[in-house]
Amino acid sequence: MNKTEKADVVQALRDSLLTASSVVAASHVGMPVNTVNALRSEFRKQGVEYMVVKNTLVRIAVEGTEFEALGPLLKGSTALAFGHGDSPTPAKIVKKFASENDKFVIKGGFLPGEGLLDEKGVLQLSEMLSKDELRSKLLGVFQAVPAKFVRTINEAPSGFVRVLAARKDSLAA
Numbered sequence: 001m002n003k004t005e006k007a008d009v010v011q012a013l014r015d016s017l018l019t020a021s022s023v024v025a026a027s028h029v030g031m032p033v034n035t036v037n038a039l040r041s042e043f044r045k046q047g048v049e050y051m052v053v054k055n056t057l058v059r060i061a062v063e064g065t066e067f068e069a070l071g072p073l074l075k076g077s078t079a080l081a082f083g084h085g086d087s088p089t090p091a092k093i094v095k096k097f098a099s100e101n102d103k104f105v106i107k108g109g110f111l112p113g114e115g116l117l118d119e120k121g122v123l124q125l126s127e128m129l130s131k132d133e134l135r136s137k138l139l140g141v142f143q144a145v146p147a148k149f150v151r152t153i154n155e156a157p158s159g160f161v162r163v164l165a166a167r168k169d170s171l172a173a
Contacts, residue, residue, distance in 0.1 A: 006057060010060050010061045011061075013058060016051075016082045017062060017082065020083060021083045021087045021112070022082075022083040022087040022088070022110070022111050022125065023070065023080055023081055023082055023089055023109055023111075024040065024080070024106065024108075024109040025070065025078050025079070025081075025108050026079050026081070026094055026105060027105045028077070028079055028101075028103065028105075029076070031101060031102045031103045031104060039097050042097070043081060043090070043093060046093060048081050048083050048084070048088050048090045049081070050081045051079065051082075052077070052078070055074040058074055058078070066112060067110055067112075069087045069110060069116040073107045081093070085131075090109075090126050091109065091123070091126035094106055094122065095123055099147070106119045107124050108121070108152050109122040109125065111125065127148075
């Protein structure tokens with residue numbers, strides 16, 4: 001790579017990092033190419049950017065940003081997954097893939113505003129609900145209150161009708 005290519009890679013990395021909602025660092029050393037390609041495909045489907053770049057270029061790209069905390073994770077072969085939508089998405093994909101492949105190692109991650117995450121932190125992040133899941137739960141809460149209110153309002157006349165029916169039955173007997 002010549003200097004201009006390296007500068008382009010560093011700028012692309014910086015742009016990806018600055019717009020990322022989360023970053024997960026991992027290593028896939030010793031894994032078959034087809035398996036790694038399947039992982040890349042899954043990342044692409046979920047809108048997650050996945051790249052393997054030299055650690056020195058990543059260090060240059062993160063210089064002067066909050067992502068500089070990624071430094072300790074940049075040892076050996078490192079692949080970075082950048083989530084640009086839901087923060088838990090890259091962590092969920094990585095966790096599932098690591099459980100199926102022994103050679104895949106989760107090094108850690110970074111959550112803007114929170115800081116550096118170790119492997120345990122990435123696994124906890126993967127357990128978080130996505131935005132869509134949170135929205136559906138919130139919608140359920142919003143719908144439950146009016147539904148309970150309507151049931152409560154309907155219960156008074158229904159109860160009154162049941163009392164009248166019981167009285168009628170008792171008089172008929």
